Amino acid sequence: MPYATLVECPQPSYGSGRPSDNLKAAVIRADRYEPQINEMLSDFALHYQTTVLPARSGKPRDKALVEGAVNILYNRVYAPLRNQLFHRLEELNAVILERVDAHNQILFSGKEYSRRTRFEAYEQVHLSPVHTSIYQIKHYLVARVQKNCHVLLSEDKHYYNVPYRYAGKRVRLIFTQYTVEIYAHYERIAIHQRDRSKYHYSTTKDHLPNTQQWVTDWNPASFIRWAGRIGAQTQRTVEVVLGSRAHPKQAYKSCQGILSLEKKVGVDRLERACERALCYQSVSYKVIRSILERGLDSLPESTPNLIATAHENIRGSAACQ
Structure with missing residues (x-):
């Protein structure tokens, strides 16, 4: 699911609005009345102030139109790049964006309009305003707070502290590439900058009891x-x-x-x-x-006895010459 969401993330800003989509991976458990939505995608939708509405059940007959459009886009954008070498993700994305723009400017066969002109004339007006900030993928983890008021983010093997009254309780960590938020009973009790230093501690002094605040020094x-x-x-x-x-x-x-x-x-x-x-x-x-x-x-310090004991089986150094 993280890779699917990565694909989704940049798209709302391309057309200056929030489009609709029908992603099968968004539904964890299908149900005619109360389908269960993927938590990551739900948060993605919340960030962009939109909603996730599962498609009708059954096998929609119009899906082939979408697949055909994807196939055309793949042949015009990705296929020509297959033999090129890119050293940075930003370079690849810039070239892809150029080819997508060129693809959208191509006139339809026998028509005097392109995908871009049709989109601007009929569809763009129906899109909601796009969110200004890029969505950061969130990951979720449940852990128990240790007696020292810290909780372990196992993925990084790094410890983050919470207010001391939560010691011994189970909390939920929600972390992105840059931040770590810690929740107890749906209330955020701590937030830290993510640190990937193994076996290190990120400590907020105010979270510790008065008797332990000196430890941070x-x-x-x-x-x-x-x-x-x-x-x-x-x-x-x-x-x-x-x-x-x-x-x-x-x-x-x-x-x-x-x-x-x-x-x-x-x-x-x-x-x-x-x-x-x-x-x-x-x-x-x-x-x-x-x-x-x-x-x-x-016990008194003793000096080891370095003098060899005389014995009939000890031949001495002359035997080794």
Whole structure:
């Protein structure tokens, strides 16, 4: 359906009005009295301030006239372009528009008028005014708001936030190429510019409760300063965690978890746990928490025994010469 709607979108502006059409894909479920209309096309019609009225049931006998007109247009417009190469969509559309204009100026066989003159004389006056803005195709998604007041747009793997009172509730996302709107019970509760950065967050500060609004001020420097006030080992640990991710924002929660351990175990234990984790070359919140839970931070540092043990099966370096 998106491709069909793309074809529909530019057409109302070509003839300076809104025409009628009979698109089979517009009807999802046929019914003589209450047919179900495709939601995307319904929104398309709403944008252009027109309506969708399904054609009469049965097999209309006048459909062949329309198919014949489409065939003529295809032969005069698309067929001559089949061997040409276009590098941009705008270039192709411009050439198509030129050929369509030329096609409409051709006189009918044995007549003194063209499609353009007939249209301007008899049909254009019956068209409604065209909408000034181009319709943007909308996509729909239902998702649940997470506890952090954000909802995931799975297509982009990007998170958008909503007012905190909707945490845990199901909402509907309506998104276009440029915007993301979020609705709850037919009420729009948030709107964002679409961002295709994977695993990133788009956050409006006013949507967060007062106790969480400080989170929007997070940045690598703030975490490093926080860790530096605890100690050198903790600061080095946070720097390693921030540098281990493709984007620092992906490490913010891990850094927050590490730094929050200070309140539970104190500065000294956290410093020793971070030092041991750095020695392991395995630095993460889970590793440091495990070190503290198992009391490994209290164990003395041991130097590995690098002297080979004498044994009758050990031949020494001379055997390898």
